[in-house]
Amino acid sequence: MKPIPEKPSPPKTESISKHSGGICYLVGAGPGDPGLLTLRGRECLERADVVIYDYLSNAEFLNFAPARAEKIYAGKTAGAHALTQEETNTLLVKHTREGKRVVRLKGGDPFLFGRGGEEAGELSAAGLRFEIVPGVTSAIGGLAYAGIPVTHRASNAVLTIFTGHEEPGKQASGLDYKSIASAPGTKVMLMGVERLAAITGELSAAGMSSTTPVALVRWATTGRHQTLVGTLGTIAALALEQQFKAPAVAVFGDVVSLRETLNWYESRPLFGRRIAVTRTRQQSGGLVASLRELGADAYEIPTIRIEPPKDKAAIIEAMLGVRAYDWLVFTSPNGVEAFFNAFFAAHSDARELGGARIAVIGNGTAKKVREYRYDVDLIPEEFVAESLLKAFKKLNVENLRMLLPRAAGAREMLALELENLGAIVDDVPVYETVPETEDVAGGIRRFRKEGADMITFTSASTAAHFMALGLTLPSGLKKASIGPVTSREMVSLGLTPDVEAEQHDIPGLVAAIRAFYEGEK
Numbered sequence: 001m002k003p004i005p006e007k008p009s010p011p012k013t014e015s016i017s018k019h020s021g022g023i024c025y026l027v028g029a030g031p032g033d034p035g036l037l038t039l040r041g042r043e044c045l046e047r048a049d050v051v052i053y054d055y056l057s058n059a060e061f062l063n064f065a066p067a068r069a070e071k072i073y074a075g076k077t078a079g080a081h082a083l084t085q086e087e088t089n090t091l092l093v094k095h096t097r098e099g100k101r102v103v104r105l106k107g108g109d110p111f112l113f114g115r116g117g118e119e120a121g122e123l124s125a126a127g128l129r130f131e132i133v134p135g136v137t138s139a140i141g142g143l144a145y146a147g148i149p150v151t152h153r154a155s156n157a158v159l160t161i162f163t164g165h166e167e168p169g170k171q172a173s174g175l176d177y178k179s180i181a182s183a184p185g186t187k188v189m190l191m192g193v194e195r196l197a198a199i200t201g202e203l204s205a206a207g208m209s210s211t212t213p214v215a216l217v218r219w220a221t222t223g224r225h226q227t228l229v230g231t232l233g234t235i236a237a238l239a240l241e242q243q244f245k246a247p248a249v250a251v252f253g254d255v256v257s258l259r260e261t262l263n264w265y266e267s268r269p270l271f272g273r274r275i276a277v278t279r280t281r282q283q284s285g286g287l288v289a290s291l292r293e294l295g296a297d298a299y300e301i302p303t304i305r306i307e308p309p310k311d312k313a314a315i316i317e318a319m320l321g322v323r324a325y326d327w328l329v330f331t332s333p334n335g336v337e338a339f340f341n342a343f344f345a346a347h348s349d350a351r352e353l354g355g356a357r358i359a360v361i362g363n364g365t366a367k368k369v370r371e372y373r374y375d376v377d378l379i380p381e382e383f384v385a386e387s388l389l390k391a392f393k394k395l396n397v398e399n400l401r402m403l404l405p406r407a408a409g410a411r412e413m414l415a416l417e418l419e420n421l422g423a424i425v426d427d428v429p430v431y432e433t434v435p436e437t438e439d440v441a442g443g444i445r446r447f448r449k450e451g452a453d454m455i456t457f458t459s460a461s462t463a464a465h466f467m468a469l470g471l472t473l474p475s476g477l478k479k480a481s482i483g484p485v486t487s488r489e490m491v492s493l494g495l496t497p498d499v500e501a502e503q504h505d506i507p508g509l510v511a512a513i514r515a516f517y518e519g520e521k
Contacts, residue, residue, distance in 0.1 A: 021099035022095070022096040022097060022098060022099040022100055022101070022102070022128060022129065023096065023101055023102070023128075023129040023130065023131065024092050024095075024096045024102040024103075024104060024123050024128065024129070024130045024131075025044040025048075025101075025102065025103050025104065025130070025131050025133055026104045026106065026110040026116050026119060026120060026130060026131070026132050026133065027040075027041045027044055027045070027103055027104065027105050027106065027110070027133040027135065028041065028106060028107075028108060028109040028110050028114070028116075028133060028134050028135015028136070028137075029041065029053075029054075029056075029057035029058060029061060029105050029106060029107050029108070029135055030058075030107075030108065030135045030136040030141065030221070031107070031108060031136060031137070031138035031141050031142045031145075031220045031221040031222075032056075032058050032107075032138075032219065032220065032221045032222035033058075033141075033145070033221035033222060033292075034058060034060055034061070036135075036136045036141060036221060037058075037061060037135075038133060038134070038135065038136075040133050041061075041105075041133050041135065042061075042064050044101075044103050044131075044133060045061060045062075045064040045065045045103055045105070046064055046065070046066070047066075047101055048065045048066065048069045048101050048102070048103040049068075049069055049070070049095070049100035049101045049102065050069060050070045050071075050072065050095045050100050050101070050102045050103070051065050051069055051070070051071050051072070051102075051103045051105055052072045052074050052088065052091055052092065052095075052102065052103070052104050052105065053071065053072070053073060053074065053075070053104075053105040053106075054074060054075050054105060054106050054107050055075030055107070055247075056075075056106075056107025056108065056247055057105040057106060057107045058222070059440070059441050059442045060299075060300070060441040061105060062440050062441060063440055063441055065103070071440070072091065074087075074088045074091070085115060085118070088119070089118070089119060089122040092104060092119055092122065092123060093122060093123060093126045093128065096123060096126075096128045096129070096130075097126065097128060104116075104119060106135070107135075107138075107247075108135055108136070108137045108138050108139075108190075109134055109135040109136070109137045110132060110133075110134070110135065111132065111134070112137050112139065112161070112190070113163045113165075113190050113191065116132065120132065137190075138190065138217070138220045138221070138249045139161050139188045139190055139249060141220070141221060142217050142220025142221055142249050143188070143215075143217060143220070143249065143251055145217070145220055145221045145225060145265040146215060146217045146220065146225075146227045146259060146263065146265065146266070147258065147259040147260075147261075147262035147263030147264060147265070147266075148215060148217075148251055148255055148256055148258060148259050148262070149255055149258060149262065150186050150188060150251070150255060151185070151186065151255070152255055152258060155185075155186075155253070155254045155255050155258075156184060156185035156186055156253065156254070156255065157185065158183065158184045158185030158186070159185055159186050159188065160180060160183045160185065160186070160187045160188070161187075161188045161189075161190065162175060162180060162187070162188075162189055162190075163189070163190050163191050163192065164189045164190070164191050164192015164193070164195055164196075164199050164250070165190075165191035165192050165195075175202075177202040177203055177205070177206040178206040178207065180203065180206070180208075181203050181206035181207045181208040182206070182207060185253065186251060186252070186253040186255050187251070187252040187253060188249060188250070188251050188252075189249065189250040189251075189252070190249055191246070191247075192250075193216065193218075193239065193244070193245065193246050193247075193248040193250065194245070194246055196216075196235065196236045196239055196250070197236040197240075200214075200232050200233075200235060200236050201236075203232060203252070204232055204233070208232055208252070209232065210231060210232050210233030211231050211232070211233065212231060212232040212252055212253065213229070213231060213252075213253065213254060213255075213256035213257055214229070214230055214231055214232055214235040214250060214251065214252050214256060215227060215228065215229045215230075215250070215251050215256045215259065216228045216235065216239060216244055216248045216249070216250050217248060217249050217250075217251070218244060218245070218246075218247065218248040219247065219248075220248075220249060221265075222297070223274065223292065223295075223296060223297020223298060223299070224297055225265065225266070226244070227259070227263075227266065228242060228244050229256060229259065232252065235250075265295070266295075267295075268293075268294055268295025269294050269295060269514055269517065269518060270291060270294040270295045270296035270513070270514065270517060271295030271296070272295070272297070273295075273296045273297065273453050273454065273517060274296070274297040274298075274299075274450065274451070274452045274453045274454075275291055275296045275297065275298045275299075275452060275453065275454045275455070275456065275513070276298075276299060276300075276301050276443065276446075276447055276452040276454070276455040276456070277291070277298055277299065277300050277301065277455075277456050278301050278302075278303045278455065278456060278457055278458070278462040278463070278465075278466045279300070279302065279303075279304075279458050279459075279462055280302060280303075280304050280305060280306050280334075280433075280436070286506055287456065287458065287506050287509070287510070288300055290506065290507070290510045291510060291513070294510070294514060299441070299443050299446055300441055300443045301443040301444055301447055301455075301466065301469075302436040302438075302439075302443065303435070303436055303462050303465035303466045303468075303469065304433040304434065304435065304436055304461055304462055304465045305433070305434050305435070305436045305437075306334055306338070306431050306432075306433060307431065307432055307433075307434055308338070308430075308431060308432075309408050309429045309430065309431060309432050310432070311429075314426075314428045314429065315342050315405075315428055315429070315430050316342075316346075318342075318403055318405070318426060318428045319342050319343055319345075319346040319347070320346065322343065322346075322347075322352065322353060322354065322356075322403070323352065323353070323354035324354075324401055325354070325356045325401045325402065325403045325426075326356060326357065326400040326401050326402065327356060327357050327358070327359055327397070327400060327401070327402040327403070327423075328356050328357070328358050328359070328402075328403050328405070329358075329359045329360075329388070329402055329403065329404045329414075329418075330358070330359070330360045330361070330365050330368075330369060330405065331360075331361045331365065331385065331404070331406055331410070331414070332361070332362075332364075332365055332406070332407070332459075333364050333365050333367075333368035334407065334431055335365075335405045335406050335407065335430060335431070336360075336365060336368040336369050336372070336405075337368060338405065338430035338431035339405040339430050340372050342405075342430060350373070353374075356403075357377040357378070358374060358375070358376050358377050358378070359376070359377060359378035359379070359388060359391075359392070360376050360378070360379050361379075361380065361383050361384065361385060361387075361388050362379075362383035362504060362505045363379075363383070363503075363505050363507070364505045364506055366379055378391055378392075382504065383483065383503065383504035383505055383508075384483060384484060384485060384504060385411070385413060385414040385485075388414070389414065389417050389418070389421075392418065392421060392423075393421065397418070397421050397422060397423040398421070398422030398423070399422060399423075399424065400422075400423050400424065401423075401424045401425075401426070402418060402423045402424065402425045402426070403425075403426050403428060404418075404425060404426065404427045404428065405428055405430040406427065406428070406429060406430065407429065407430075407431055407432060407433055407461075408429035408431070408432040408433075409429075409432070410427075410429075411485075412427070415427040433461045433465070435465050435468060436465070444469065444471070447471055448471065448472075451474030451477065452474065452477060453476075453477070453478060454477065454478040454479070454480055454498075454499075454513065455477060455478075455479055455480070456479075456480045456481075456482075456509060456513070457479070457480065457481055457482065457486050457490060457495070458482045458486065458506070458509065459482070459486055460485055460486050460488075460489035460490075462486075463486060463489050463490045463493055463495060464489060464493065467493045467494075467495070478498040478499065478516070479495050479496065479497050479498050479499070480497065480498065480499035480500075480501075480509060480512065480513055480516075481497040481499065481500045481501070481509075482500075482501050482504055482505070482506075482508070482509045483500065483501060483504030484500070484504075487500050498516070499512050499513055499516045500512065
């Protein structure tokens, strides 16, 4: 009788099976421009439980993370570390082992002088899952924004990237300056601008010509982007003279001369203008993006937050009887969104809206209505309540029922004047504005530290809540208003507008700001 063969032992499982719920994403945040964060990087942030971020990763990206996510700053600048590398490694392992989705947000690319390899190694040694999400490096992307291609068929076909920052206390440099100096093509140095005189001296001594074109690009791709051009023999003195400090990337080679014809980013109409945008955190992105597209260093100061009204009785009643209305009158995108949130919470069929016609103030409000697949029947020529009333006066609205879904505490004038025209008006608060209490992206900190050339206000409430922050206004600060209602509130608060949009919406405000600065030239 043949012996029964032994049942083979199951394969040994990796220790990661113990922690299969946890994973750490090492995400390259790119050089700073929000448009250069990868789709995969944003996906990871949107699902994160913990975000551990660096000094060079754009803090605005924290807005992509859920509000519940824990945000931990692990930034490092010269001589100042929020956390040591060992402490950061420990945090990554700890939170991942606890079964959390951890995002380690790193400026540039995590594997290019970003110590991503070390952090991934710690996670691997602990038997934990991790994923690398590459990012755009300033060594290429940052220079592209300065109009400098790192390779060019007519100039070179070789690229050398090295770091100017080495471990403190190192007895001898790990850099082979002779090899770097003699290598053909472009050389790019990340970090080390604080040692620029010593590094350029070493390269010169190793045989690099003192007339080699050199450029430094600081805060590349962001609104604070600056470029300084010189030669190997002059760049260190120029950087000292102009206080050109880190973070900066340096490029050595003939490709620097191509900047004269390829400099696209710094030639935009609002380049170098620092503009603070006050809106709700959810809404500021459109205005910020439009200003950045024109080259402005635009950043957000969220001053208000949109919340459902505390008393929901009126909105519930309106939703139950929504078919009875002849007109829905929207005065803001917020009112549209709040109305439809309430409507679809009460009804599963869009046809329950009935045959009501829709009137709006402004293109932005009309656009928001159309997002819900409804068309607009009435929009005034001027985007103010007074103009909407003129339009209604041309119609017969006597005994017609109207619903005004608006902010709690909004001006009563529109409802009263519609009633004077004979309409039956239900002025229903569908949302309220409350002060924003968080400064996730650091806009308030930036305003305190750096100020701004201009600040924008898109509603009376943003102006009122901004003033409630008690921030000191920098000398020479210009103020921009979206329209007359906002301007009146600004004046009452001591904020005399320097700019008022003729078309009272975001495109109109952007156009007015552009015209204002172009008029100064």
